[in-house]
Amino acid sequence: MSTLTSTSTGTTSDSGNGTMSATPTKAGWRPRLSGMTWLVWRQHRAGFWTILAAAALSVAWMVYQRGQMMDFLDGYGYPAKSFDEVGEHFQQYVNAFSYVSTGLGAIPILLGVFLGAPLLAGDLENGTAKLVAAQSASRARWLATKLGLTALVVVVSTGALSAVFGWWWNPVKDQNTVLDWSSGSAFDLTGPVPVALTLFTVVGGVAIGVVLRRTLMAMVVTFGFAVAVQVVWDYFRLSLGDVITITTNKGVTAENAFPDLPKAALQIDESYLTGSGDLLGWSTCSGSETDAARELCLKKEDVVGWSVDYLPMSQMNGMQWLGASILFALTAVVVAFLFFWGRKRLV
Structure with missing residues (x-):
């Protein structure tokens, strides 16, 4: 037998199959959950x-x-x-x-x-x-x-x-x-x-x-x-990103030789670029005692510029x-x- 009870705060009903449901009263709006x-x-x-x-x-x-x-x-x-x-x-x-x-x-x-x-x-x-x-x-x-x-x-x-x-x-x-x-x-x-x-x-x-x-x-x-x-x-x-590589051929010691990266770009790696297209670590020739010795070393290694990998903010x-x-x-x-x-x- 179905029964129905009512109070001032809401109603609770027995649907006849043993399950109970609750609904809000008209006194105030509430989310309709049941x-x-x-x-x-x-x-x-x-x-x-x-x-x-x-x-x-x-x-x-x-x-x-x-x-x-x-x-x-x-x-x-x-x-x-x-x-x-x-x-x-x-x-x-x-x-x-x-x-x-x-x-x-x-x-x-x-x-x-x-x-x-x-x-x-x-x-x-x-x-x-x-x-x-x-x-x-x-x-x-x-x-x-x-x-x-x-x-x-x-x-x-x-x-x-x-x-x-x-x-x-x-x-x-x-x-x-x-x-x-x-x-x-x-x-x-x-x-x-x-x-x-x-x-x-x-x-x-x-x-x-x-x-x-x-x-x-x-x-x-x-x-x-x-x-x-x-x-x-x-x-x-x-x-998750696609790494972009930018190269230069203006040497590595001259002013503005390093490539310009987009603003806020994340630099992943940098290397020396040789005339044959090979990459050398940026520490190559770092053991040279003088600038002249370093220049000679870079020339011997055929370094022509930089190769830089980066991720742009875009x-x-x-x-x-x-x-x-x-x-x-x-x-x-x-x-x-x-x-x-x-x-x-x-x-």
Whole structure:
């Protein structure tokens, strides 16, 4: 028999098949969550609201800092005047970028450990998963709802932080003295990279929790996994770009002999170029005691100019999307594993 009870705060109904649903009253607007979505949100609402609130406060602080920075730069007449004229007076803003980038860089590790690892490991450890499996809702639906809501919170929070941090950095992004675009403090915190990196780490933590089925152990292993992801990502980051080589034939000691690189370009390597097109290490002839002896040595080696490998800043956006695509693909593989494993083992 179906029953219906009503209170001043909302209604709860029995649909007749043993499942309960909650709907908001007309007294005030609330998100329309019901069924499994409402259950998962209620179970993890403390963590979800903490993440969203921390992201909102961080966004507000970065917006304020950008306003302060722009007022400072406008007072100096930047960009009409060279950034070098700002000098050490800009150091406080450099420090702000450094502090914020350090904090934002820790987000994938923190969310992987404290959100991803316990997400299903806690339910498996305390028996909640068995209770859910005994209900009319399928395990696949429960898993999809858990992962879907978690992914939504991660994407919204990290996406907002990435957009605002990039907006804050954009007026001075071509100044390597502020942030080096190829480093993790800039590359990993703007564009799609922070979303992809955090999502992969969190979903990886979920998978670790499902396999280990113990919350504390899963958190410890996820910490190691998240750190390993950061190390591997740092190692392969620059390989996402296409290295450009520029050569000169004006010698190596004359004024302006070294090639001009684009502003904010990352120099990868430099070598001496010989008349036959071979490359010699830049330390060739460095043991010569006098300039004349060095000139003689270079002439003997048939050195005619420089060969320099570099990555221009113009490749940054493409590199970020390529790296994010790889991370999204890896995340999809882990999600597929979770559904495959969860068909029989998620109890």
